Amino acid sequence: MTASELPEVTLNEAAHRFELHVDGHTAVEVFERFPGGIAYLHTIVPKALEGRGVGSKLVRHILDYAVQNQLKVRPDCPFVKAYIDKHPEYQPISLAHGATL
Template identity: 55%
Template sequence: MENVVTDKRAENQIELEVDGHRAIAAYQLDDDTITFTHTFVPKKLEGRGVASKLIRAALDSARDRGLKVIPICPFVKAFIERHPEYQPLVKHTT
């Protein structure tokens, strides 16, 4: 899968288009914190690793930008739990 992940900042979502279908990771940006609220992958793309590629790119971008992450989206939260290299990005609230 050679598709490019694009950050559509005006729309508050990161997108990955595959075979004419668009997967998205919706977010809210507040200062140095990005909150991932929802991930959507069309049914035709399910089971192909599209969501994982999308979220990996989104988290890599957050790290590169020095952002802390709040994973409200259950998929993002589970992805971070399965990939410990992203756990330091998580913003812990008191």
Template identity: 55%
Template sequence: MQKVHDNAAEQEFEIEVEGHRAIAAYQREGGTIVFTHTKVPPEIEGRGVGSKLIRAALDSARDQGLQVVPQCPFVAAYIDRHPEYRDLLA
């Protein structure tokens, strides 16, 4: 599986798998990153792509000292299932 890339110009974390692009869209607001939605194409669903994408996005937020606002239900559910990321919540 490919590496997750932060496409800051588009405000999206992205990963490409077998020609399909999954994204986690965000908006930066000062010291906060708001995750607005996640999209994983049906062709690559169920293979952990979304989880890899969000894990990398949250790790990046931590590395940058950002607090997280998970407006996206997928991101919120990921944080609920992975308590090690709860300290990032704004």
């Protein structure tokens, strides 16, 4: 299964996380909202899903979500910050990359 064949990411607002369910496992991004933005706190990808593009698909989705909802991003999670470092198109919304509220 390639990254493009992975299922869609879902928003579980009640649990404050985005979820990606693959092969009986769930990868998650834990978040918290703040006025004008969203903080991405922790990315969890089960070992069984590592190396399959699951983490990257999850992070790309959450960043696109922030763009679509006009939210600034506080990338507290090192994986999210590293993804933004490598994808400058997301830097204008990242508080760690000079964006302001």
